[in-house]
Structures are given as structure tokens and as C-alpha cells.
Amino acid sequence: MHQARTTCPYCGVGCGVRADIEDGRLHGVEGDGDHPANYGRLCVKGSALAETLGSHGRLTRPRVDGVEVDWDTALDAVAERLQATRDTAGEGALAAYLSGQLLTEDYYVANKLFKGFLGTPHLDTNSRLCMASAVAAYKRALGADAVPCSYEDLEEAELVVLVGSNLAWNHPVLYQRLRTAKMRNPLMRVVVIDPRVTDTCEIADLYLGLRPGSDARLFNGLLAWMADKGRLDRLYLERHTQGVEAALAAAREDDAAVEAIAADCDLDPERLETFFYWFASQLHVVTLYSQGINQSSSGTDKCQAIINCHLAGGKIGLPGAGPFSITGQPNAMGGREVGGLANQLAAHMDYDSPGAIDRVTRFWATETLVPTLPEGPGHKAVELFEAIERGEVRALWVMATNPAVSLPDADRVRAALAKCPLVIVSECMADTDLLPYADIVLPASSWSEKDGTVTNSERRISRQRGLLPPPGEARHDWWIVCEVARRLGYGEAFAYEHPAEIFVEHARLSGFENDGNRIFDISALAELDREAYDALAPVQWPVTRAAPRGTTRLFEDGRFATADGLARLMPVRPRGPAQALGESRPLRLNTGRVRDQWHTMTRTARAPRLMNHRAEPFVEITPEDAATFGVGDQQLARLTGAGGEYRGRVRLTKGQRRGEVFVPMHWTDRFSGAARAGRLLAAHLDPISGQPETKHGAVALAALEVGWEATLLMASDDASGGEFEGRDDGAYWARIPLAHCQRWQLARGKPGEPRDWLAWVQRWLPTAPTLWCDDPAGGRLRAAGLEDGRLRWWLMVAPPAELPGLAWLDERFAESSRGQPLTADRRRRLLAGCDAGEADAGPxxxxxxxxxxxxxxxxxxxxxxxxxxxxxxxxxxxxxxxxxxxxxxxxxxxxxxxxxxxxxxxxxxxxxxxxxxx
CATH class of the missing domain: 1.10.10.1100 (BFD-like [2Fe-2S]-binding domain)
Known part of the structure; x- marks a missing residue:
């Protein structure tokens, strides 16, 4: 057995991983104690990475029009159909939609092909959904998409402010790092600003449960308070910034009294002023902010309001100080480095940067090929699918993401995909919500197979190494793009044989004609040979001749990436959520992640232990609101929003504000019948960043009236939900993978409706019941089906609260899958679902x-x-x-x-x- 180093593929913390490999298999993972992002820590998702591997459920062969084909046929079809679309409808009819799951090298060649040689500006990324507002604010204020801080600053800070970030669940390793720092420094204070009481509040010295959407009002108020109390750093403002007076004037357009700000934010005035005093009194302040700030129709202004306060107090460019946007995805930053957003070119150059189009054109030109770059930006994510709906974009290549689930107004997105003449999907999993819309499906490599680099939230570039061969005929994304480019006649510009060559070109472009104004510069890595690339240690950009070992924090000299070197404070005028509440939809909707899941669960659901903490889609609500709307704890309920309905199980919590509900973003049609959060959200966008407002929906809540509930366990090779799977007819179902079987939570029917349970079971399930206990009067049934003495299914018709612990039953399915008939004693205990006297461990x-x-x-x-x-x-x-x-x-x-x-x-x-x- 040998150990290899790589990087975790989940959140933007960018943890280093050590993987144990033997006989071509990955046997386990642990945190890399030498990686400066995590120093050996891993969250539960990272710890379970080895459990998510295997060829089962993977795409292993290309498909064209639903038929499996070889790679040459598939690649020829992609090139021919893209070229035909371009010939008939022009460059602007082509588009690509990429993902923060891609490696930087994948991103680079995709951007180069579409913008450089196909000549379309319409290449965007799902980073638009999480980071675009933070990016826009950094560029507007600091002159570049340049996070100024490092994780070290959390340990150097005197005050850490967490805004719109459930760090404990969404970036657990970083949370543990902050928690440890606070234990070591009793003088450190932590403030949590969030409408919800989350697990992050466990380390809070002060919690501000503000009204959703009022963040900009709060930070505008802080700016005005600092000015009124003489707490502005006037010397820093004069030497290093401009715009403070305009920003202050805007902050004072609303009543700047603490009581008025507190009323608008629905906060206690004394507590609010405590925060103002703490922020103004300390120099070493880090403000961590994430999707609760970004995912808003005014997200850019909210980010700007935070940056304004840091600039006004000189709390930037110092150890333990700065506005710190925490990235959602593992390589959202790497994708932006190479031009993954529709308003970017490459190497942090934009269409409106002086000379940028000409510079990139000359850099990408070969002896016989000259690229033709677009003259201006393309459609951002939501606008891109609207253009598809209008018929303006006629060919779309989607890589490593699932817009059929993740975008707001998701059913409208699906309708647009259905009418698009050409949809190409590069995907590693065989069963996602997007694949039914694909004309051409290309099997891609996944984590443990992909080889390249990623960049985390603190600008740290790390190697994600290929440890195992891809299953079947799956191929790397960069190879797929280059093969298509070759067939389109651009082979000379895409003649890469290894991702190291792509990375070196990317590094050279970052330094090409860079006079120091482009802060993204990794030109010191441009001479790496393949061996040095393979051994590349984690390093923070800029990486230049002057800083060959990287740069811990930015702007320490007070010079920013603007033309004059001055940072900009910008006037911010707070705006509430775009989607208004009303009589028909009186509840404010918030969406977000849960602790053990990632995105649309295509990876995490392969590790059964990650499905147990929050096994079903749910709706969190206060007990008081639950009583008002007639729903109870663990009861099924339906939410109705702008684009459809969501069904989940009610979870009562006193950590939720009155009049508000929270739902998770992860569930898809592969795991539940109607639990896509995107159906509830209207497509309201930030006018600057184009990021959709997914934190502030408006919904109605009602009980889901059903006649019965049931739990069904089925052997994995029989794992069909029968008459439920794929249906959306008012019933409820959720599929929950266990280690050795599939669990289905089911509900349907009308209250009081009689049912012949045994007849229903025999019609629905693959084998007749072998054992059963029927209580028609009580509406209860327990039954099991065996075949040759081996367990095939187990059913309980009753609310899930009556379930035994399922570990014992899951192990019986494991025995059956190994061909072991059940013993007589275990067969007798089968309907009980446990051994005599066995204790239930609970949730x-x-x-x-x-x-x-x-x-x-x-x-x-x-x-x-x-x-x-x-x-x-x-x-x-x-x-x-x-x-x-x-x-x-x-x-x-x-x-x-x-x-x-x-x-x-x-x-x-x-x-x-x-x-x-x-």
C-alpha cells in the first residue's frame, strides 16, 4: 500500500487529503497534516470520500441520440453539430455552461475553445450562482477579483464577524480552525449575523438575528456610526482610497440613528451598538461572508457595504484583518482565473480592460491560427437559459453541473433545455436530472481520476492528483475539449498531451505583458516541467519572481489593483428582497446546505452514512408558525412558490425567525418526487453581478394531506420505487440509500381511504409477501418478502416515527446479497426489525x-x-x-x-x- 496526496473536491476550503492506494483501489483517506489549508483536519464528507468511489452508477461510454457509440463517433458528432450550428446561426448561437467542479486545466481549454476559437462570448459557470456578487464587489472596490485574506488571519484576528455563513456546516474545517483559535485566544470575539440560529452560533459572543435582506442597511449603519464616533481611519482613507464622502452620504440617506437601523433590521438597539463598538474599536477584524450575502438581488451592494467598512477603518492588508469572501465550490476561484465567467476573458482580464482582447488574441495565436475573440461579454447563467428559451442560443455544452436542478425557476430551465436543438453534457454519473435533455452524453472522469489544479478561498493553488484510472471509457474533460477542437480544425492550438502543459500556458498568460497592474500573476510557475508540476506544493498567488513562494495576504502596502492604486468606497443604497411577500405567499423562504451533503448529492449519496443525518427533504419552521399553518413536527407539508411546489417533512426549530422557513438545496428528482428548491424561486438577479436571489423566496405552507405513510426497504438490485418513482402527482416519496439496500419513504392516498394492503403489495413488489402482520383497523402493516430464504424487501405501513433502527435490517440485506439465507431466529425477528432487546440508537x-x-x-x-x-x-x-x-x-x-x-x-x-x- 502506498499513500498519495491530493485535494478534497467539496467546498472552497481546499483541504489536503492523503489517500491510501493498494492494488489499484483507494482504501481510505485522511487529512494531510502538511497542507496549510487544513493541517490534517477533514470534515465528514471529506472523510467519506473513499466510500463514494466505484464504477457502479458511472457513465462509462459516450452516447449520441440515446445510442452508445465509440469515442470517435461521439467526438465527430460534437464537432460536426457545433460547426453546423455556427454556420447556420452564427457564433452567438453557441454556448457553454461550466462548473466549479472542473479543474483549472479543464476550464482553461474550454474557455480558450469557446471564446478564443469558436468566437462566442456565451461561456459562463455555476460560480455565477454563488460567487459572482463577491467578485463584482472586489473588482469594483479593490480593482481585481482578489481575496485579500488568508486562513492565517482567522488566528490573528481580534474580532471575527460571520455574515450570511453557517460556517459550521458549510465549511466545517475552517469553522474548527476558528473554534480552536478562539480557545487559544480568550480575548478573541466572534459575532454571528444571520437570520437563523445555526450551529455556527455555538462559538458566538454576540448573535444578531437580523431581518432577511437587511445586511446592507446594517453595514451602512456601521459606516455612519464609525464616522459619527470619530472611528474612521482618516489617514488611511486619504492615502489609499477615494469615495468615502459619497459612501457616507448614501449611508446617511436613511436615518443613521442606531434605533432606526435596529428597527429596520429587527434587532435590539443595544446589541447592535455593541457590534458597532466592537468593530470600530479593533483594528484586526476579519469579516467572513458567504451565500447569505451573495445570493441576493442586491448582493454586490451588500458585499460592497462590508468592504466599505473595512476600508474606512483601515482594516485590510494587515494580519488578522480584511473582508473575506468564503468560496462555495472547490475550484470556483480557479475557474475565474482562466475566464470562466461570461464577462471575463482569461487570466483575470476583462473585455473592457485596455488592450486585453488584443493581448489574449496575440498570446493564443499560433503559426497558422489566429483566434477571433468576441468584442464584449456574453450571457450570464440565468440570462443564458433565457436566450436558449428564445431560440437565440441553439447549442449548449454543459460540463460537470446540473442546471436542471440548481437554477431558479427550474421548470422553465428544463423547458428551455427540452427545446434546445443541441445539448451536449459531459458528466461522470449515469443518473442525473440533466441527462434526459442531452443529445450527446460524454462520460467524464471524476475525483480520484482527474489530474490538475484547484484554487481555494484563500488563493491557494493545490494539486488534485489522478490516483486511479477512470472507469470504462470515461475521459478527462480537458482531453475531450482538445479532441473536439482538433476536429474543428484548431488542433495546433490544443496540442496538449498532459495537464502540466495547459497549466504552464495558463501561468505564462498570467504574466504576459503584465506590468504589475494585473494582480493575478503566477508567472513564476511558467517554467515547471512535468516532474515539478506533479510535485507542486500548495501555494498562494501571486507567485512571481519577486514572490516565488507565493503571497500570504494582499494590499499590505496600501496599493490596490486600480489604475491609480486607490481603493474605492462606493455609495450603497439598501434594497429589500425582490420577491415580495403577500397574502398568497406570506412566508419568507431561505435555502441552503446541510452538514453532510454536497450540491445535488450525486457524490455524497454514494456514501450511505452521509444520508442519515438529514435523510429526507425537510421544511424548518418555528413551532408558532407551524401552529398557525396547521402543520406538526415530522408531518409532511407542501410549500408553494413562484415556479412550483416543494414537499418535505416538517422540522420544528426555535432557531428560525417567525414568518420564515428554511429548506435544503440538495434534493433532486433522483431522490424525491417534489423537493427541488429551485422550483420555489423566481429568477430575480443582481443587476451588476447577474447572481440570482436564492435566499429570499416567498412561499405558502400547508399540510400535505395523505392517507398513509410507509417505509420500504429493497435489495439494491430490486431498488425501484414502483408506482412512486418519477411521479409528481401529489404523493410523497424520498429515496435514501443505505449500505446494503435502498430505503423509500412513501406517502399517498386520502385520509380514511380503505386499502387492501396485501393485494397492493402483491401487485407492486417483485415477490409476494412471505411474512406479514396486518392491522386493517389501525391502518398498519408489516411485511417482508424472501426468495430462497434471502431477504428481498421489507415494508412497514406506519409513520416513520414507529421505525426500528434500520442498521439490523440493512445487515440482513447484506447477508442476503452474499447468498446467505436468514437463520430461523432472524427470520422470526424480521417483522420486528431488530434482535430481541436491541436498543434503537435514535436519529x-x-x-x-x-x-x-x-x-x-x-x-x-x-x-x-x-x-x-x-x-x-x-x-x-x-x-x-x-x-x-x-x-x-x-x-x-x-x-x-x-x-x-x-x-x-x-x-x-x-x-x-x-x-x-x-
Missing amino acids: LVCSCHQVGQKAIVEAIQAGDTSVEALGARLACGTQCGSCLPELKSLIEDTAGADPEEEDDHARAEQAPKAVHVA
């Missing part, structure tokens, strides 16, 4: 060690009243740490908690209230 809390809530509560009641004691007894919380906030909450709730104690939302606000104003 999963710790995914790393599969520790349930009941076991944890019992340990607390036995005297283990600290997370350390629980870890020593049960191992929970001892690996990635993601469950630590939940463990602390269980300790508080179980170990002698006062029954009159305030709710979670109020408890999160138990911070010091004394305000010391100079």
Missing part, C-alpha cells in the same frame, strides 16, 4: 462514528456532561468535529436544563450587552 448525530441521539442522551444522563466525556465514551465529535455544536445542545437540553429556559433563538443572544461608546 444520527455523529456521521463519522455513526452515533445516534438516544445513545448520546443516555450517556449524558449517566454523567458524561461534556463533549470530551461523550467523545471518550462514544467517540462522537472526535474526528471532524461537525457534530460538536449538536452535542453541546444535547448536553444543555439533557443535563439539568431549566424547563423555563429561553428558546434557542434567545439563548444564542445571551451575549454581553454592556456598550462602551467613546
Whole structure:
């Protein structure tokens, strides 16, 4: 067995991974203790990477018009159809939609082909959905898409402000790093600003549960307060910035009194002023912000309002200081480096940058080929699909993303895809929501196979190394693009034989005619040979002759990437959410991630233990609102929004604000019948960045009236939901992969409707029931089907609250898959679903060690009243740490908690209230 180093493919933290490989198989992973992004830590998703591999469910052969073909046939078809579209409808009829899941080398050649040689500007990326507003604000204020901070700054800061970021769930390793830093420095303060009380609040000294969408008003108020209290850094502003007076004037257009700001943000004035004082009093302040800020129709202005406050206080370019946008995807930044956004060219050059079009044209020119670059930007993501709907774009190549799920107004996107004459999809998985719309399907390599680089949230370039061969005939994305380019006649410009050659060209372009004004510069890496590229250690750009080992933080000299070197404070006029509430849709919708899942679950759902923490789509709501709308905890409910309906299970929480609901973004038609969050959202865009507003929907809530609920377990080779799968007729179903079988949660029918359960089972399931226990009066049934003594299915008609722990049943399916008939004793216990006396562990809390809530509560009641004691007894919380906030909450709730104690939302606000104003 040997160990190889690579990089995690999930969030933008960019953790280093060590992988154990033997006999061509990856046997396990662990955090790379030498990687400066994580120093050995991994979250539960990263720890489960080895469980997501294997050829099952993978695309392994190309398809053209639904027929499997060889690669030559598929590549010829792509080239011929792209060329035919270009000949008949022009360059502007071609488009590509890329992904932060691609490696930088994949991105580079795709951008070069489409913008450089096919001549279309319409190449955009799903980074538009998460990072575009942060990018636009950085460029507007600092002159470049240049995150000024490093993770080290979290350890150097005196105050860390988390805004619109559930760091504990969305970037767990970074959260643990901040948590550790706070434990080591008792003087550090953490402020969490978020409408929801999340697990991130566990380390908060102050929590501000503001009204959704009021962030810009809050930070405008902070800017005005700093000015009124004499807390602006006037010397820094005079030497290094411009625009402060206009920004202040805009901030004062609304009443700048603390009481007025607090009223607009729905906050306690004293607590708000505490935050203002803390921010103004400290020089070393880091503000971490993410999708809660970006995903708004005024996201660019919200980011700008944060940057304004840092510039006004001189809190940038210092250790422990700066406005720090945390990237959502593993290579969103790398994609932007090579021009992945529709308003970019390459190497951080834009269409309106002086001489940029000519410069890139000359760089990409060969002896016989001269590229023809577009003259201006192309369609941004949502606008791109609107152009497809209008028939202006007639050929679309999608790589490594799923716009049929992730975009707002998703059903309209699907209708546009259905009418597009040519849809090409590069994908690694065989069963995604996008594939039914594809005319040509190209099987791509995935993590552990792909070879190249990624760039994380702190500008750190790391190698993602190919450890295993792709399954079947799957190929790397860069190779696919280059083969198509060759067939289009551009082979001379795409004659790469290894990703190292692509990276070196990318590095050369970053330094080409770069006089220092383009801050993205990795030209010191342009001489790497293949061996040096393979051994490339993580490094932060810029990487130049002056900084050959990289650059930890930017703008330390106070000179910015603008023409005059001055940063810009910009006037911000706060705007509320574009989608208004009303009588028909009275609830504010918020969407986001859950702890153990990633994007549309094509990877994480392959690791069954990641499906247990939040197994079904859900709707989080306060108990008071639940009572108002007639829904109860764990009851099924439906949300109705701008573009359709969402169905999920109600979860009551006191950490939610009244009048608001939260739903996860992950579920697709592969995992549930009607749980795509994108159906609820209208396509309201930020006018500057083009980023859609996915944090501020408007919905109605009602109970989902059903006659019965059931849980069905099926052997994996029989894993069909029968009459449920693929249907969207008012019923409910959710598919939950277990280790050795597939679990289905089902609900349907009308209340009180009689049903002959046994007849229904025999008609629906692949084998007749062998064992059953029927209670027609109570509407209950337990049954199991065996074949040659081996378990094929197990069914319980009853609410899921009556389920036994499913681990015992899952193991019976494992025995059956190995050809082992059930023993007589286990057959007798089959309907009970457990051995006699076996305890149910309860809902999963710790995914790393599969520790349930009941076991944890019992340990607390036995005297283990600290997370350390629980870890020593049960191992929970001892690996990635993601469950630590939940463990602390269980300790508080179980170990002698006062029954009159305030709710979670109020408890999160138990911070010091004394305000010391100079």
C-alpha cells in the first residue's frame, strides 16, 4: 500500500487529503497534516470520500441520440453539430455552461475553445450562482477579483464577524480552525449575523438575528456610526482610497440613528451598538461572508457595504484583518482565473480592460491560427437559459453541473433545455436530472481520476492528483475539449498531451505583458516541467519572481489593483428582497446546505452514512408558525412558490425567525418526487453581478394531506420505487440509500381511504409477501418478502416515527446479497426489525462514528456532561468535529436544563450587552 496526496473536491476550503492506494483501489483517506489549508483536519464528507468511489452508477461510454457509440463517433458528432450550428446561426448561437467542479486545466481549454476559437462570448459557470456578487464587489472596490485574506488571519484576528455563513456546516474545517483559535485566544470575539440560529452560533459572543435582506442597511449603519464616533481611519482613507464622502452620504440617506437601523433590521438597539463598538474599536477584524450575502438581488451592494467598512477603518492588508469572501465550490476561484465567467476573458482580464482582447488574441495565436475573440461579454447563467428559451442560443455544452436542478425557476430551465436543438453534457454519473435533455452524453472522469489544479478561498493553488484510472471509457474533460477542437480544425492550438502543459500556458498568460497592474500573476510557475508540476506544493498567488513562494495576504502596502492604486468606497443604497411577500405567499423562504451533503448529492449519496443525518427533504419552521399553518413536527407539508411546489417533512426549530422557513438545496428528482428548491424561486438577479436571489423566496405552507405513510426497504438490485418513482402527482416519496439496500419513504392516498394492503403489495413488489402482520383497523402493516430464504424487501405501513433502527435490517440485506439465507431466529425477528432487546440508537448525530441521539442522551444522563466525556465514551465529535455544536445542545437540553429556559433563538443572544461608546 502506498499513500498519495491530493485535494478534497467539496467546498472552497481546499483541504489536503492523503489517500491510501493498494492494488489499484483507494482504501481510505485522511487529512494531510502538511497542507496549510487544513493541517490534517477533514470534515465528514471529506472523510467519506473513499466510500463514494466505484464504477457502479458511472457513465462509462459516450452516447449520441440515446445510442452508445465509440469515442470517435461521439467526438465527430460534437464537432460536426457545433460547426453546423455556427454556420447556420452564427457564433452567438453557441454556448457553454461550466462548473466549479472542473479543474483549472479543464476550464482553461474550454474557455480558450469557446471564446478564443469558436468566437462566442456565451461561456459562463455555476460560480455565477454563488460567487459572482463577491467578485463584482472586489473588482469594483479593490480593482481585481482578489481575496485579500488568508486562513492565517482567522488566528490573528481580534474580532471575527460571520455574515450570511453557517460556517459550521458549510465549511466545517475552517469553522474548527476558528473554534480552536478562539480557545487559544480568550480575548478573541466572534459575532454571528444571520437570520437563523445555526450551529455556527455555538462559538458566538454576540448573535444578531437580523431581518432577511437587511445586511446592507446594517453595514451602512456601521459606516455612519464609525464616522459619527470619530472611528474612521482618516489617514488611511486619504492615502489609499477615494469615495468615502459619497459612501457616507448614501449611508446617511436613511436615518443613521442606531434605533432606526435596529428597527429596520429587527434587532435590539443595544446589541447592535455593541457590534458597532466592537468593530470600530479593533483594528484586526476579519469579516467572513458567504451565500447569505451573495445570493441576493442586491448582493454586490451588500458585499460592497462590508468592504466599505473595512476600508474606512483601515482594516485590510494587515494580519488578522480584511473582508473575506468564503468560496462555495472547490475550484470556483480557479475557474475565474482562466475566464470562466461570461464577462471575463482569461487570466483575470476583462473585455473592457485596455488592450486585453488584443493581448489574449496575440498570446493564443499560433503559426497558422489566429483566434477571433468576441468584442464584449456574453450571457450570464440565468440570462443564458433565457436566450436558449428564445431560440437565440441553439447549442449548449454543459460540463460537470446540473442546471436542471440548481437554477431558479427550474421548470422553465428544463423547458428551455427540452427545446434546445443541441445539448451536449459531459458528466461522470449515469443518473442525473440533466441527462434526459442531452443529445450527446460524454462520460467524464471524476475525483480520484482527474489530474490538475484547484484554487481555494484563500488563493491557494493545490494539486488534485489522478490516483486511479477512470472507469470504462470515461475521459478527462480537458482531453475531450482538445479532441473536439482538433476536429474543428484548431488542433495546433490544443496540442496538449498532459495537464502540466495547459497549466504552464495558463501561468505564462498570467504574466504576459503584465506590468504589475494585473494582480493575478503566477508567472513564476511558467517554467515547471512535468516532474515539478506533479510535485507542486500548495501555494498562494501571486507567485512571481519577486514572490516565488507565493503571497500570504494582499494590499499590505496600501496599493490596490486600480489604475491609480486607490481603493474605492462606493455609495450603497439598501434594497429589500425582490420577491415580495403577500397574502398568497406570506412566508419568507431561505435555502441552503446541510452538514453532510454536497450540491445535488450525486457524490455524497454514494456514501450511505452521509444520508442519515438529514435523510429526507425537510421544511424548518418555528413551532408558532407551524401552529398557525396547521402543520406538526415530522408531518409532511407542501410549500408553494413562484415556479412550483416543494414537499418535505416538517422540522420544528426555535432557531428560525417567525414568518420564515428554511429548506435544503440538495434534493433532486433522483431522490424525491417534489423537493427541488429551485422550483420555489423566481429568477430575480443582481443587476451588476447577474447572481440570482436564492435566499429570499416567498412561499405558502400547508399540510400535505395523505392517507398513509410507509417505509420500504429493497435489495439494491430490486431498488425501484414502483408506482412512486418519477411521479409528481401529489404523493410523497424520498429515496435514501443505505449500505446494503435502498430505503423509500412513501406517502399517498386520502385520509380514511380503505386499502387492501396485501393485494397492493402483491401487485407492486417483485415477490409476494412471505411474512406479514396486518392491522386493517389501525391502518398498519408489516411485511417482508424472501426468495430462497434471502431477504428481498421489507415494508412497514406506519409513520416513520414507529421505525426500528434500520442498521439490523440493512445487515440482513447484506447477508442476503452474499447468498446467505436468514437463520430461523432472524427470520422470526424480521417483522420486528431488530434482535430481541436491541436498543434503537435514535436519529444520527455523529456521521463519522455513526452515533445516534438516544445513545448520546443516555450517556449524558449517566454523567458524561461534556463533549470530551461523550467523545471518550462514544467517540462522537472526535474526528471532524461537525457534530460538536449538536452535542453541546444535547448536553444543555439533557443535563439539568431549566424547563423555563429561553428558546434557542434567545439563548444564542445571551451575549454581553454592556456598550462602551467613546
